[in-house]
Amino acid sequence: MKKLLILVLMIFAFFSTAVLAQSLFPNIPKATGNEHPQGNEFMRINHMDMLRHERDMTMREGIRDVDNSLAQCISCHVVKGTDSKPVTIESEEHFCRVCHDFAAVKLDCFSCHNSVPEEGLKTSFKHPDANGSLNAVMAYLEETAK
Amino acid sequence: MISIVYALLFYVASILLVVGLGMKIWRYATTPAPLKIPTMPAPLTKAGVGFRLFREVAFFESLFKSNKWIWLFGYIFHVALLVVLLRHLRYFQSDVWWWVKLIQPFGIYAGFAMVFALSALLARRFLVERIRYISSPSDYLMLLLLIGIGASGLAMKFVSHTDIIAVKIYMLGLMRFQIGDLPTHPALLIHLALVALLMIIFPISKLLHGVGIFFSPTRNQVDDSRTKRHIAPWAKKLEEGEDR
Numbered sequence: 001m002k003k004l005l006i007l008v009l010m011i012f013a014f015f016s017t018a019v020l021a022q023s024l025f026p027n028i029p030k031a032t033g034n035e036h037p038q039g040n041e042f043m044r045i046n047h048m049d050m051l052r053h054e055r056d057m058t059m060r061e062g063i064r065d066v067d068n069s070l071a072q073c074i075s076c077h078v079v080k081g082t083d084s085k086p087v088t089i090e091s092e093e094h095f096c097r098v099c100h101d102f103a104a105v106k107l108d109c110f111s112c113h114n115s116v117p118e119e120g121l122k123t124s125f126k127h128p129d130a131n132g133s134l135n136a137v138m139a140y141l142e143e144t145a146k
Numbered sequence: 147m148i149s150i151v152y153a154l155l156f157y158v159a160s161i162l163l164v165v166g167l168g169m170k171i172w173r174y175a176t177t178p179a180p181l182k183i184p185t186m187p188a189p190l191t192k193a194g195v196g197f198r199l200f201r202e203v204a205f206f207e208s209l210f211k212s213n214k215w216i217w218l219f220g221y222i223f224h225v226a227l228l229v230v231l232l233r234h235l236r237y238f239q240s241d242v243w244w245w246v247k248l249i250q251p252f253g254i255y256a257g258f259a260m261v262f263a264l265s266a267l268l269a270r271r272f273l274v275e276r277i278r279y280i281s282s283p284s285d286y287l288m289l290l291l292l293i294g295i296g297a298s299g300l301a302m303k304f305v306s307h308t309d310i311i312a313v314k315i316y317m318l319g320l321m322r323f324q325i326g327d328l329p330t331h332p333a334l335l336i337h338l339a340l341v342a343l344l345m346i347i348f349p350i351s352k353l354l355h356g357v358g359i360f361f362s363p364t365r366n367q368v369d370d371s372r373t374k375r376h377i378a379p380w381a382k383k384l385e386e387g388e389d390r
Contacts, residue, residue: 106250
C-alpha cells in the first residue's frame with residue numbers, strides 16, 4: 001500500500017512538471033465591428049440556436065425577415081488569409097472552424113451558405129441568382145425543371 | 147473555487163477508480179477456484195473459452211438465454227453507453243481522432259437510447275413484483291445515478307447549453323495537472339459530480355460485473371476434466387503431504 005502511494009505521487013510529480021502547451025487551445029480570431037449586445041459568453045453558448053435553420057419559417061412560410069443572419073456573422077468574423085482575401089470554410093483558419101474543429105462539432109451551414117462575406121448581399125446563398133429575388137429563384141427552378 | 151473543488155474531486159475519483167479497480171482485479175485473479183464448474187456445454191479448448199467470453203461480453207449470451215426483456219434493455223443501455231463514452235473522448239484529446247468525429251451524431255441518439263433503456267430497467271424494478279421484492283437500495287441507486295448522468299448530459303444539448311470549448315480547455319488542463327476555469331453551469335456541475343460519484347463507487351458496487359465476468363469459473367473454464375486433473379495449489383500441497 002505504501003509503495004503504491006509513492007508510485008502515485010511520483011506519477012503526479014512527473015506530470016506536474018510538464019508545461020501546458022498553448023497550442024492545445026483554439027486561437028480564436030478577433031472580429032471587426034461592434035460587440036454583441038448580449039455579450040460574447042451568450043454568443044458562445046447560444047449561437048447555434050440563433051442560427052438554427054428554422055426550416056418551416058424560412059422555406060415553407062417564406063419568413064426571411066429575422067434579426068439574426070449568417071451573412072452578418074460572416075461579415076464581422078471574417079479572417080483574412082496570407083493573400084489578404086477572406087478565407088473560406090475550407091481553411092482551418094476560418095473563424096467557425098477554429099472552435100468547431102477543436103470540439104469536433106460538424107458544421108453543415110456552408111454546404112448551402114457562403115462562408116465568406118460578399119459586398120452588397122443580404123443573404124448568404126452560394127447560388128448567385130438565389131440572393132433575395134423570388135423571380136430569380138422561380139426562373140432557376142423552371143430552368144432546372146425542364 | 148468550484149474549479150478547484152471539481153479538479154480535486156476528479157483527481158480523487160480517478161485514483162479511487164484505478165487503484166480500487168486494480169485491487170479488485172488482483173483479488174479476483176488470486177481467489178482460488180478449487181472446483182471444475184464450467185456451465186455445460188462448455189468449450190473444449192482455451193481458444194473456445196476466449197470465444198465464449200467474447201460472446202458473453204459482446205452479446206450478453208447468458209442473459210439472452212435467461213431473460214429476453216432484461217437482455218433487450220440491458221443490451222440497448224450498454225451499447226448506447228459505449229457510443230456515448232466514445233463521443234465524450236473529444237473532450238480529452240486536443241486532436242480528435244477521425245472516427246471519434248464520425249461517431250458524434252450517433253452519440254446523441256445513443257444518449258436517448260441509454261436513458262430510455264435505463265428507465266425501462268428502473269420500471270422493471272418497480273412493476274415486476276418478484277423483482278421489487280428482491281431489489282436492494284443499490285439496485286435503484288445505480289439506475290438513478292446513470293439516468294441522472296444521461297439526463298443532465300442531454301439537458302446541456304437540448305435545453306440549456308454550456309460553453310463546451312471552456313469545458314474542454316478545463317479537461318485538457320486537468321490532464322496536465324493545471325487547473326483552469328470550469329463554467330458554472332448547473333447541468334454541467336450536476337453531470338460532472340454524478341460522473342465523479344460513479345467513478346468513486348464503481349470499484350465497490352455491483353457495477354464490477356464488468357470485470358467480474360472474466361473471472362467467473364462457470365464461464366472461463368475449459369471442459370477438460372476428463373483429460374486433465376483440476377487441482378488447486380493448496381489442495382496439491384495437502385496431497386503431497388499424505389506421504390508423511
